[in-house]
Amino acid sequence: MSEVATGTFTPKPGGAPITQQVVAQALMEAKLMLRNGEQLLLAVVIPVMVLIGGVTAGNAIDLDLGSDRGLVDILTPGVLALAIMSTSFTSLAIATGFERRYGVIKRLGASPLPRTGLLAGKVLALGCVQLVQLFIIGGVGQVLGWTPAAGFGTVVAFFLAIAGGTLAFAALGLFVAGVLRAEATLAAANLIYLLLLAGGAVVLPLTAYGAYGDVARWLPSGALGEAVRTAFLDGAPAWRDVGVLLAWALLGSTLTARTFKWE
Amino acid sequence: MAYGDKTAVDGLTLSVAEGSITAVLGPNGAGKTTTLETCEGYRKPQQGTVRVLGLDPIADRKQLLPRIGVMLQGQGAWSGVRAMEMLKHISRLHAHPLDVDELAERLGLGECGRTPYRRLSGGQQQRLGLAMALVGRPELVFVDEPTAGMDPQGRRTTWELLRELRADGVTVVLTTHYLEEAEELADQVHIIDRGRMIASGSPLELTRGGATATVRLVVTKPFPPGARESLRKALGEDTEVTLLDERSMRVTGRADPTTLAKVSRWCEENDVLPESLTLGRRSLEDVFLDLTGEKLEHV
Numbered sequence: 001m002s003e004v005a006t007g008t009f010t011p012k013p014g015g016a017p018i019t020q021q022v023v024a025q026a027l028m029e030a031k032l033m034l035r036n037g038e039q040l041l042l043a044v045v046i047p048v049m050v051l052i053g054g055v056t057a058g059n060a061i062d063l064d065l066g067s068d069r070g071l072v073d074i075l076t077p078g079v080l081a082l083a084i085m086s087t088s089f090t091s092l093a094i095a096t097g098f099e100r101r102y103g104v105i106k107r108l109g110a111s112p113l114p115r116t117g118l119l120a121g122k123v124l125a126l127g128c129v130q131l132v133q134l135f136i137i138g139g140v141g142q143v144l145g146w147t148p149a150a151g152f153g154t155v156v157a158f159f160l161a162i163a164g165g166t167l168a169f170a171a172l173g174l175f176v177a178g179v180l181r182a183e184a185t186l187a188a189a190n191l192i193y194l195l196l197l198a199g200g201a202v203v204l205p206l207t208a209y210g211a212y213g214d215v216a217r218w219l220p221s222g223a224l225g226e227a228v229r230t231a232f233l234d235g236a237p238a239w240r241d242v243g244v245l246l247a248w249a250l251l252g253s254t255l256t257a258r259t260f261k262w263e
Numbered sequence: 264m265a266y267g268d269k270t271a272v273d274g275l276t277l278s279v280a281e282g283s284i285t286a287v288l289g290p291n292g293a294g295k296t297t298t299l300e301t302c303e304g305y306r307k308p309q310q311g312t313v314r315v316l317g318l319d320p321i322a323d324r325k326q327l328l329p330r331i332g333v334m335l336q337g338q339g340a341w342s343g344v345r346a347m348e349m350l351k352h353i354s355r356l357h358a359h360p361l362d363v364d365e366l367a368e369r370l371g372l373g374e375c376g377r378t379p380y381r382r383l384s385g386g387q388q389q390r391l392g393l394a395m396a397l398v399g400r401p402e403l404v405f406v407d408e409p410t411a412g413m414d415p416q417g418r419r420t421t422w423e424l425l426r427e428l429r430a431d432g433v434t435v436v437l438t439t440h441y442l443e444e445a446e447e448l449a450d451q452v453h454i455i456d457r458g459r460m461i462a463s464g465s466p467l468e469l470t471r472g473g474a475t476a477t478v479r480l481v482v483t484k485p486f487p488p489g490a491r492e493s494l495r496k497a498l499g500e501d502t503e504v505t506l507l508d509e510r511s512m513r514v515t516g517r518a519d520p521t522t523l524a525k526v527s528r529w530c531e532e533n534d535v536l537p538e539s540l541t542l543g544r545r546s547l548e549d550v551f552l553d554l555t556g557e558k559l560e561h562v
């Protein structure tokens with residue numbers, strides 16, 4: 001038996017500082033999300049198409065959404081809300097479903113990265129992708145003539161809307177990924193996204209839905225849509241909608257905590 | 264360092280010496296992976312205690328994880344992640360990781376560094392899994408079936424690496440259903456079957472058969488009826504003859520030319536053509552066969 005001590009593998013174990021681990025995890029997940037064609041379609045291409053198509057077609061037929069504001073000023077925040085929803089809910093659910101399937105979560109479970117670090121990394125990764133979405137969709141909106149309310153109030157209100165929406169949809173997404181198999185998660189997450197896109201009052205304001213709008217405003221999609229629209233139209237937080245989002249976040253995380261299995 | 268373990272499968276107690284290679288050997292479904300996963304903290308033992316590096320794998324998971332390396336049986340990476348990207352990611356979770364390029368080179372992963380995980384061959388995925396287990400410079404590594412599905416070249420490379428780990432003071436616990444692997448590598452072998460430990464010892468201890476020798480006879484056609492009894496009669500009382508399958512028998516008896524000559528003569532008299540007639544010490548396979556009455560998979 002040949003045996004050469006080279007010292008290469010001399011033990012020197014230890015976990016990296018937790019912030020380094022979380023940042024590494026976040027960058028890795030964000031990179032994988034932005035590199036995946038289907039995810040990119042969901043995160044950027046569809047929202048941009050909805051925005052351009054909606055504004056062009058709406059102007060062509062003189063669409064009236066019951067507001068004195070221009071169509072682009074109403075649709076751009078709605079599309080931003082849609083993008084936040086697609087990333088926090090659909091992309092996260094699908095990615096997590098397949099991470100469970102491929103044993104990624106199991107593998108990371110044997111690394112120094114703790115569960116809370118993994119969760120923090122996921123939320124941070126969502127933040128990174130949302131930043132990319134904000135720049136692209138915001139940029140396209142500007143080209144189409146979007147003039148958001150200026151000032152510090154807008155920034156605070158938008159941040160509250162994003163935070164509430166991300167928490168609510170991420171909790172619900174993890175719930176779906178935790179109870180269903182990977183393929184079923186893929187199907188369910190896409191289906192729910194499409195249903196909310198059409199009837200969730202996310203892109204179009206509540207006023208466009210008539211009486212149903214009173215129901216839709218209690219949906220996480222409707223609340224997110226309203227919160228982002230209020231931020232950019234009025235430059236102020238929509239406290240009730242943010243509250244609705246936080247309630248959904250609470251419900252989602254309770255369900256997830258009860259049902260989620262990491263492997 | 265020691266762990267005593269009672270798994271859900273059945274009670275088994277085993278301990279591992281620091282800086283050694285321990286093989287947990289057994290057929291598929293014997294409970295090898297369950298045993299390992301209990302030590303890694305993935306499973307909670309229903310009864311009994313497990314201590315790894317003196318720590319409870321579940322209660323002290325946080326302290327334990329940075330100190331151990333784990334190679335899972337297959338998968339464990341995003342399907343779209345590139346091989347080196349994955350290895351680098353795991354290395355960033357550790358405080359003093361190995362140089363990833365050197366490690367990849369050692370494991371023959373240099374050429375497939377940019378290949379997405381899903382397009383790596385089975386052997387490449389295995390080697391990446393081993394690299395991920397080692398990159399954090401652990402004191403103790405658990406490797407589950409490290410060479411399953413590898414070609415002989417890959418298997419040799421892996422064996423060399425595991426020996427080098429031991430030489431550098433790393434404790435290695437591996438599962439395998441390859442007897443050759445356990446025989447080649449391990450300081451201690453624990454044979455488990457259906458969740459129970461059936462034998463423990465160094466390969467030499469396990470295979471020591473005293474002055475007796477083993478003659479293995481493989482023939483071209485199935486033996487005629489009553490062949491075992493007639494060969495036994497021809498060889499004399501102090502010899503043991505076991506029918507391994509319809510075309511092979513094992514003779515355990517005195518290690519001398521007479522035994523061999525008698526076996527040859529018996530073949531001639533019974534019109535049986537030997538395909539091979541080999542003389543040797545007991546292998547782990549013989550030990551396993553004696554203990555369980557079943558054959559293990561061959562390499």
